[in-house]
Amino acid sequence: MMQAAHGSTKPSPKYIFVSGGVLSGLGKGVTAASLGLLLRSRGYSVTNIKCENYLNLDSGNINPIEHGDVFLCEDGLEADLDLGTYERFLGVNVGEKNFTTMGQVYLKVIEDTKNLSFNGATVDAIPYVPEEVIRRIKATAKDFDIILIELGGTAGEYQNAIYYEAYRIMKLRQPHDVIHVHVTYFPTPEHIHELKSKPTQLSVKVLNSMGIQPDFIVGRAASPIDDKRKEKVAFYCNLDKADVISNPDLPSIYQLPLTFHDQQFDVRVLEKLQLPVQRIDIAPWKKLVERIDGPFEKSIKIGIIAKYIATGEYELQDSYASLLEAIKHASWHTRKNTEILFINAEALEKNDPEAIKRLYDADAVIVPIGWGSRGVEGKIKAIEYARTQKVPYLGLCYGMQLAAIEFARHVLSLSDAHTEEVAPETAHPLIHSIPFDPKYQRIKGEGASMRLGAYDCVLKKGTLAYEIYKKHHAFKDEAHSVISERHRHRFEFNNDYRQRMEDAGFVISGTSPDDFFVEMIELPREEHPFFIATQAHPEYKSRPLSPHPVFVEFIEAAARKS
Numbered sequence: 001m002m003q004a005a006h007g008s009t010k011p012s013p014k015y016i017f018v019s020g021g022v023l024s025g026l027g028k029g030v031t032a033a034s035l036g037l038l039l040r041s042r043g044y045s046v047t048n049i050k051c052e053n054y055l056n057l058d059s060g061n062i063n064p065i066e067h068g069d070v071f072l073c074e075d076g077l078e079a080d081l082d083l084g085t086y087e088r089f090l091g092v093n094v095g096e097k098n099f100t101t102m103g104q105v106y107l108k109v110i111e112d113t114k115n116l117s118f119n120g121a122t123v124d125a126i127p128y129v130p131e132e133v134i135r136r137i138k139a140t141a142k143d144f145d146i147i148l149i150e151l152g153g154t155a156g157e158y159q160n161a162i163y164y165e166a167y168r169i170m171k172l173r174q175p176h177d178v179i180h181v182h183v184t185y186f187p188t189p190e191h192i193h194e195l196k197s198k199p200t201q202l203s204v205k206v207l208n209s210m211g212i213q214p215d216f217i218v219g220r221a222a223s224p225i226d227d228k229r230k231e232k233v234a235f236y237c238n239l240d241k242a243d244v245i246s247n248p249d250l251p252s253i254y255q256l257p258l259t260f261h262d263q264q265f266d267v268r269v270l271e272k273l274q275l276p277v278q279r280i281d282i283a284p285w286k287k288l289v290e291r292i293d294g295p296f297e298k299s300i301k302i303g304i305i306a307k308y309i310a311t312g313e314y315e316l317q318d319s320y321a322s323l324l325e326a327i328k329h330a331s332w333h334t335r336k337n338t339e340i341l342f343i344n345a346e347a348l349e350k351n352d353p354e355a356i357k358r359l360y361d362a363d364a365v366i367v368p369i370g371w372g373s374r375g376v377e378g379k380i381k382a383i384e385y386a387r388t389q390k391v392p393y394l395g396l397c398y399g400m401q402l403a404a405i406e407f408a409r410h411v412l413s414l415s416d417a418h419t420e421e422v423a424p425e426t427a428h429p430l431i432h433s434i435p436f437d438p439k440y441q442r443i444k445g446e447g448a449s450m451r452l453g454a455y456d457c458v459l460k461k462g463t464l465a466y467e468i469y470k471k472h473h474a475f476k477d478e479a480h481s482v483i484s485e486r487h488r489h490r491f492e493f494n495n496d497y498r499q500r501m502e503d504a505g506f507v508i509s510g511t512s513p514d515d516f517f518v519e520m521i522e523l524p525r526e527e528h529p530f531f532i533a534t535q536a537h538p539e540y541k542s543r544p545l546s547p548h549p550v551f552v553e554f555i556e557a558a559a560r561k562s
Helices: 030-042 081-092 102-114 125-141 158-173 198-209 227-236 253-260 265-272 281-292 318-334 345-350 353-361 376-388 398-410 464-471 494-505 548-559
Strands: 012-019 048-053 099-101 146-149 180-186 214-219 244-248 298-305 334-342 366-368 393-396 415-419 426-430 442-445 448-459 483-490 507-511 518-524 531-535
Touching: 012 030, 012 158, 030 048, 030 081, 030 146, 030 180, 030 253, 030 265, 048 081, 048 125, 081 318, 081 518, 099 102, 102 158, 102 494, 125 146, 125 158, 146 448, 180 198, 180 227, 198 214, 214 227, 214 265, 227 244, 244 253, 253 265, 253 281, 253 531, 281 318, 298 318, 298 345, 298 376, 298 548, 318 334, 318 548, 334 345, 334 353, 334 548, 345 353, 345 376, 345 398, 353 376, 366 376, 366 398, 366 548, 376 393, 376 398, 393 548, 398 415, 398 426, 398 494, 398 518, 398 531, 426 531, 448 464, 448 518, 464 507, 464 531, 464 548, 494 507, 531 548
Parallel strands: 012 146, 012 180, 048 099, 048 146, 180 214, 214 244, 298 334, 298 366, 366 393, 393 531, 415 426
Antiparallel strands: 442 448, 448 483, 448 507, 507 518, 518 531
16 A cells, blocks of 8 residues: 655545447456556555446346346445456455446435535536546545546447546546546457557547547457557557557456556556556466466366346346356366356246256256246256256255245145245245345335345354355354355245245255344255255355355366266
C-alpha cells in the first residue's frame, strides 16, 4: 500500500477507467481484473467497481440467457458476472459498493431532489447525474491506493454517456490521478487475412468527440497485435506505441496477467499515475498457469443438467460462468482434465435420445441453480439416474431441492411430492415458502422475499460434508462445525418431512445454527460413493488459487468413477 509521508495525510487514490469500443463482450472485466492483479502484486491496495448501463437496481431479475450468470456476493448483492472475475483475480470479496447501475444512480438523484438536497437548484442531468457517479466511485475508492472503474457497454452508446462524462470531469479536476484504458477489437476478416485497426481508430474518434483522450488502447484480437498495427494505431490515436497493449485470444483468461506483464502494462500505468514501480511478486500466478497447461492425470466428463443455454441459434456458457470456473479450479488443482457435457433438461423430459446418451456418458452429474417449472422433470430424471446408478452427484440450490423431491417420490413413494414453486397445490410440498423474517430474508419485490448472501451452517460430524470441509480446513469455526456459504433462493425444505426422510436413509448433513433450515443433504456412503447437495452456492466462493473443497472432492469422485 502507498505510504504517506510522516505527518501527512494518505495520498489521494488513483483512478483507472476501463471502457470498451467496437463491440460488447470483449473482456473489459478480465482486462480490469488482470491489471488489478498486477498492481496488487506490486504491493498496492486495489479495488474495482462495475458501472452498468441498465435501469435495473441489480442483476438479480435479469434472465441469465440475456446477460449471463448473476454473481452472488458475500453481502447478498446479485451483480454482473464481472464481479466474480474481480474476486477470482484479486482474491478479495466485493459487494454493494463495487457495483452500480444507471437505475441506482438516477434513483438516488431523484430521491435527492424530493428531499430538497440541492437547495432549490434546477437539477439537470449534467452535472448532477455524473456527480453522483463520481461520489460512488470515490466512496468505493476510500482506503484503497488504486480503483479500476469498468464502464459497461460500448463507447458511443446513449445510455452510458453519463459515465464517460464522469471520467471527463474527474480528469479535469485530478489530471495526474486519473487515466483511461480503452479496450477495442482488431478483427481479421476471413477474405483479407490481415489484422485491421480501423474499428479501433473510429472508436477512439468517438472518445475524442466526448473530450476524452485514452492513455492506453488494449487491443483484443485472435492473435497478438504486431508492431506495424501498433505503430499505426499509436499515430492515428495520439499515443505512444508502448501504450498500445496486445490482448490476444489465450487458452485461459488466467494467462492474461502474465501477457500484460510481459508488455510492461502495469509499469506504464504506474508511471502515468506517478506511482513508484515497486517489486512484483506473481510467482503463485505463474504456478497456476503452469498447472492450467497440464499435464493431466486423466479425463472425466461432467454432465450439467441445464436450462439456460440457448439464445436463438447459439449455445451460451455465460449463464453458468461461476459454476464452470469452479469446475476448472478444481480440475487444475487435482490435475484432472474435465469435459463439460451440457444436457438440456427439457430434452431429458421428452426422452430425447441424444440427451439421454449424454447423461449416460457422464462420469458425474451436476444439477445447478434454476427457477420455475421449465425442465424440472428432466432434472429429477437425471437425479434419479445418478442416485440409482451410483453416479457421483452434486446438487446446487435447486439441485438440492429437487434431490429431496426425487427421494421422496421414489423412496418414500410420495409420487406427487413437489415444490410449491412449481405445484402450489401439491399434497406433499416437500419444498415450500416460509413467512418473511428480516433476520433470514430480504424483500426483492412485491410478495417476493429471498435469502441472499452468506449464512452459517452447522455440519453433522461423520457425514461426507463434514469430512470434506475438515480435510480442506474450510470451516469458519471448526470447534463448532460451522461453515459459511452464499445463498440465493426463495423456497426451503419443509421440516414436516425431515423425520420421515431421515428414517428412510436420507441424510441431513447440514442445518442452520438454529436448526430451522436444511442446508446440506447426502446419501450414506455405504449406499452411494458421492451424493451430496447444498442449498448454498459454493461455486461463488471458488477461486483459482483456492478451489472450493466441495468441487475438489466432486472431481476426485468423478475420476474414481471414470
